[in-house]
Amino acid sequence: MHKGVVSALVVVGVALAALSIGRAHAEEGLDIREEIGCLALNIYFEARSEPTDGKLAVGHVVMNRVSDPRYPDKVCDVVKQGGSKIINRCQFSWYCDGLSDHPRNLRAWRESIALARIVFWGYSEDPTGGALWYHADYVQPVWRLRLDRGPKIGRHVFYRDERSTVALKAPAIQHSVPSSKVAFVGRPPKVMADAKAI
Numbered sequence: 001m002h003k004g005v006v007s008a009l010v011v012v013g014v015a016l017a018a019l020s021i022g023r024a025h026a027e028e029g030l031d032i033r034e035e036i037g038c039l040a041l042n043i044y045f046e047a048r049s050e051p052t053d054g055k056l057a058v059g060h061v062v063m064n065r066v067s068d069p070r071y072p073d074k075v076c077d078v079v080k081q082g083g084s085k086i087i088n089r090c091q092f093s094w095y096c097d098g099l100s101d102h103p104r105n106l107r108a109w110r111e112s113i114a115l116a117r118i119v120f121w122g123y124s125e126d127p128t129g130g131a132l133w134y135h136a137d138y139v140q141p142v143w144r145l146r147l148d149r150g151p152k153i154g155r156h157v158f159y160r161d162e163r164s165t166v167a168l169k170a171p172a173i174q175h176s177v178p179s180s181k182v183a184f185v186g187r188p189p190k191v192m193a194d195a196k197a198i
Contacts, residue, residue, distance in 0.1 A: 048108040052115070057128050059118075082096065
């Protein structure tokens with residue numbers, strides 16, 4: 001069989017599997033596009049100036065929280081935890097800093113969407129080792145003293161606690177197809193539709 005045909009069949013097969021998984025999540029009340037959009041926004045606003053591994057690490061922290069019983073079970077709920085009404089009282093500072101949450105850098109937004117898909121569907125290993133928290137390397141929050149320091153990736157330092165690696169629920173999605181062969185599904189949230197990133 002021709003190499004191009006085999007590659008096309010792999011891409012179609014992976015796309016169908018992703019759609020099947022997406023339908024299963026839809027039955028659970030999970031909007032995959034919205035979930036990937038929230039993860040992309042978090043990667044964009046928390047790490048758009050970071051190297052790729054730093055962006056992936058930030059994405060994995062969100063997914064680690066989704067898998068941890070102490071946090072909400074949905075990406076958007078994790079990202080928006082703490083609300084946006086009280087300045088600087090949310091889990092991720094960009095969400096409640098009072099500034100626009102509309103990505104302006106189209107190239108960085110497209111990359112954030114692509115990386116969010118990779119992390120969401122389980123196509124990358126977690127470089128943080130199961131971290132649930134991080135901070136920029138130029139600040140020293142007091143809460144870091146109660147946690148086990150993990151790796152420094154880019155400008156972020158990552159942390160776990162003794163329950164982080166033990167308490168993680170089994171990941172909802174595991175795949176073995178390399179990310180270079182994946183036809184991803186998902187779109188940015190409705191407010192980002194004009195970005196034409198996909």
